[in-house]
Amino acid sequence: MKRYEYDVLVIGAGPGGSMAARYAARHGLKVLLIEKRPEIGVPVRCAEGISRAWMDEVEIEPQEKWIDAEIDGAKIYSPDEKSVIKLSAEQAGNEVGFVLNREYFDKYLASLAAQEGAEIWLKSPAVEIIKEDGYVRGAIVRRFGEKVEVRAKIVIGADGFESQVARWAGLNTVLRERDIVSCIQYRMTNIDIEENFTHFFIGSCAPGGYVWIFPKGRKEANVGIGVALNKLKSKGEVKKYMDDFIEKHEYLNKGSIIQIVTGAVSTCPVPKRIVDNGIMLVGDAARLIDPITGGGIANACISGKYAGEIAAKCINNPSKECLEEYQNKVKERWEKKHLRNWFVKEKLAELSDDTLNKLMDVVSKEDISEISVRAILEAVQKKYPELIEEFEDLL
Numbered sequence: 001m002k003r004y005e006y007d008v009l010v011i012g013a014g015p016g017g018s019m020a021a022r023y024a025a026r027h028g029l030k031v032l033l034i035e036k037r038p039e040i041g042v043p044v045r046c047a048e049g050i051s052r053a054w055m056d057e058v059e060i061e062p063q064e065k066w067i068d069a070e071i072d073g074a075k076i077y078s079p080d081e082k083s084v085i086k087l088s089a090e091q092a093g094n095e096v097g098f099v100l101n102r103e104y105f106d107k108y109l110a111s112l113a114a115q116e117g118a119e120i121w122l123k124s125p126a127v128e129i130i131k132e133d134g135y136v137r138g139a140i141v142r143r144f145g146e147k148v149e150v151r152a153k154i155v156i157g158a159d160g161f162e163s164q165v166a167r168w169a170g171l172n173t174v175l176r177e178r179d180i181v182s183c184i185q186y187r188m189t190n191i192d193i194e195e196n197f198t199h200f201f202i203g204s205c206a207p208g209g210y211v212w213i214f215p216k217g218r219k220e221a222n223v224g225i226g227v228a229l230n231k232l233k234s235k236g237e238v239k240k241y242m243d244d245f246i247e248k249h250e251y252l253n254k255g256s257i258i259q260i261v262t263g264a265v266s267t268c269p270v271p272k273r274i275v276d277n278g279i280m281l282v283g284d285a286a287r288l289i290d291p292i293t294g295g296g297i298a299n300a301c302i303s304g305k306y307a308g309e310i311a312a313k314c315i316n317n318p319s320k321e322c323l324e325e326y327q328n329k330v331k332e333r334w335e336k337k338h339l340r341n342w343f344v345k346e347k348l349a350e351l352s353d354d355t356l357n358k359l360m361d362v363v364s365k366e367d368i369s370e371i372s373v374r375a376i377l378e379a380v381q382k383k384y385p386e387l388i389e390e391f392e393d394l395l
């Protein structure tokens with residue numbers, strides 16, 4: 001078997017992997033980024049919505065080529081669609097910004113890694129990891145059908161939601177059914193939607209999740225749905241929810257579907273351990289998706305940066321003790337927020353349409369300058385204290 005040697009092997013060239021490779025290579029490390037698919041960014045399995053707020057932190061300059069639409073705010077619709085909460089970008093905590101073209105965005109991020117000197121192999125899945133003396137020391141990679149051995153001082157698992165690297169390395173990132181949201185999305189064309197807003201629909205139209213419409217410009221949009229797995233009788237039922245929603249909305253049902261995407265997101269707190277001797281997990285592999293929004297691109301990029309930088313610090317001592325600096329940074333940043341959002345998500349999933357309609361009616365009439373869980377709960381408490389008893393810990 002051919003043998004290759006690197007300082008860092010990054011498995012998966014999504015946003016998390018490309019950023020990890022970029023920052024590790026910037027610090028002078030010899031980095032290999034491998035991707036199982038023949039083309040980076042394809043097929044797209046994402047609604048492509050991101051905010052602007054985090055981009056400076058990871059040194060990404062917005063580029064026309066990968067921005068399909070600029071978004072001014074978000075609209076959240078009650079189950080009966082009588083109440084709409086309209087949020088400006090600021091009120092949404094800068095959670096809105098762009099609808100991407102991820103085909104180009106992911107390639108752009110990989111090009112940033114290449115510019116720093118990272119090598120990239122396509123059509124090269126990792127098929128197992130090499131473990132010796134309690135340390136991960138590389139992976140067996142099938143490169144164009146031929147198995148090769150890639151030795152590395154540090155492996156970064158950036159292989160997404162279905163991460164096998166975590167399992168191979170013995171890191172427990174297993175999800176409960178209720179913390180998995182199963183998704184289906186149609187790229188639709190010839191539809192009439194307000195193009196500078198993203199649109200979210202909650203309630204029984206998408207139990208434990210929501211319906212989204214993210215405009216792509218030119219009368220096109222990503223129209224998708226996520227439903228909590230424990231609320232589905234069969235996996236196929238998520239399509240029925242999507243089709244029912246489209247059927248009920250005239251501005252959608254006249255349109256045509258030009259692409260179908262399926263996938264899943266995690267909606268869980270940050271796992272206990274995402275590092276071990278010689279290994280770190282980033283992005284979706286580390287379950288860093290926000291449990292309420294289902295957004296994970298920003299967190300993948302930021303965690304990738306952290307991992308690349310800490311790989312450089314620990315390259316001569318890749319022990320779990322050294323790599324724990326990465327885990328601590330991740331926890332400092334997201335542990336509290338994801339725990340709170342997970343808790344709110346759990347509660348919201350159990351509310352009836354009737355209750356949600358009442359909540360939304362109150363919130364849509366309040367003048368809330370910044371939408372936060374606390375601001376919403378305080379507004380509701382004034383009119384329906386009994387509805388928020390369970391949330392009082394968060395006030």
Ligand SMILES: Cc1cc2nc3c(=O)[nH]c(=O)nc-3n(C[C@H](O)[C@H](O)[C@H](O)COP(=O)(O)OP(=O)(O)OC[C@H]3O[C@@H](n4cnc5c(N)ncnc54)[C@H](O)[C@@H]3O)c2cc1C
Nearest residue numbers: 012014015016036047048049126160263283284295296297
């Ligand atoms: C339907 C849907 C809609 C979404 N919408 C949004 C949204 O609007 N906004 C948002 O912020 N987030 C969204 N997300 C989440 C977002 O897509 C992810 O959080 C983000 O892609 C995470 O990046 P990543 O680099 O961790 O993983 P990924 O982007 O999944 O990249 C992992 C890469 O690893 C590769 N890989 C896997 N196994 C191997 C292997 N063994 N060897 C080599 N390569 C391998 C894969 O091919 C892939 O390229 C959505 C997710 C879904 C499913």
